[in-house]
Amino acid sequence: MFEIIAEPNRRAILGLLVSSEQSVGEIERRLRMPQPTVSKHLRVLREAGFVESTVDAQRRLYRLRPEPFQEMDDWLEQFRRFWSGHVDKLERYLDRMDQMTQKKRKTK
Amino acid sequence: MFEIIAEPNRRAILGLLVSSEQSVGEIERRLRMPQPTVSKHLRVLREAGFVESTVDAQRRLYRLRPEPFQEMDDWLEQFRRFWSGHVDKLERYLDRMDQMTQKKRKTK
DNA sequence: ACGGAATATACGTGTCAAGGCATATATAGG
DNA sequence: CCTATATATGCCTTGACACGTATATTCCGT
Incomplete structure (x- = not known):
């Protein structure tokens, strides 16, 4: 769990999501991070339980989970x-x- | 700062020091960690500001700093x-x- | 079906930090 | 000084992980 937030990009993502759930593209634009990078970090976050995602057509929306x-x-x-x-x-x-x-x- | 505590051994050390300041040898024995490993981690912790040390003859005593x-x-x-x-x-x-x-x- | 938008994932590369082993350094007592 | 105790640090190896590029996959509208 602490290893997860050790990575600054992931902290930045979490900092965005605390305001409201967002799609990959929104995170990409707001943090000026390449899309594959965003997806990769989100995968790590998802697998560690920090976020959960829902599908909205082509979009994946990500939101925080409080437990970690x-x-x-x-x-x-x-x-x-x-x-x-x-x-x-x-x-x-x-x-x-x-x-x-x-x-x-x-x-x- | 988050990268520092990402490492489990360092979290364990901090968990010991929250009770009271300790010497390298005490940490070594309580955590069953090789002495050089203890010293290395303590150096990282010290340089990152998590701990400070004082000298007591041959011993180095380490204690927590609250700021991080x-x-x-x-x-x-x-x-x-x-x-x-x-x-x-x-x-x-x-x-x-x-x-x-x-x-x-x-x-x- | 095709094309477009959005996203996930594969693959390869380079960096870096933890651990093991050995050695150097600090401190004190006799 | 020598010896003993305690600790810091040097050197090397290796595996993990972030990133860049390319491609695959998902979903929907026409």
């Missing part, structure tokens, strides 16, 4: 706790205490 | 709006309306 984003959000959650103000400062304080304790042991 | 996580969180924010309940349902509804309108145009 929720999973990423879950992963990020642990770090959010880490960086929220109070916890952050306390952790650093305790780490410093811990270091001092260890240094005392070493010098013994 | 905050940036990722910001990026995810747009999708959070997308998947929050009400907006999500409304969007889908509007998309369906949009599709119907287009189909009517086509058949005209």
Whole structure:
């Protein structure tokens, strides 16, 4: 999942789709990306579950699926706790205490 | 930044460091990862700003820096709006309306 | 059927990053 | 200084993946 969004073009595509579903051609024009490139990235995104597509005549419309984003959000959650103000400062304080304790042991 | 966390070993390292700062050896033992591998990944993480290190005799202690996580969180924010309940349902509804309108145009 | 629009996919190429192994470097104690 | 511990880095290999070009496939109107 994280490997998927590591690619900048795919992030750009996702950024477009968050507004509304779009066809390959629309993505192509808005991002100035060659059509085969668009299709290839969309395939990756589709297979990874980030998007789903529907057929509209010759057009394929792509839209976001929320699940992978929720999973990423879950992963990020642990770090959010880490960086929220109070916890952050306390952790650093305790780490410093811990270091001092260890240094005392070493010098013994 | 996203390319950094695309690598599973690095995510694992970050997952360890969220609890408390650690030395290379501790990471090595907890993740059962060869020492040079740990060092290499830590270097990548350090250069990308995810971690910072301090020296404790022969040991290098690594700890998290919050900024990259905050940036990722910001990026995810747009999708959070997308998947929050009400907006999500409304969007889908509007998309369906949009599709119907287009189909009517086509058949005209 | 044919032609056109839209898109998916095949094929080939070049780049790059992860991992393994070896070695260099940093720090401290005796 | 020597020895020990801890870690960083060099070198090489290899597989993954993005991209460009070409072609195949899907769908529809006439």
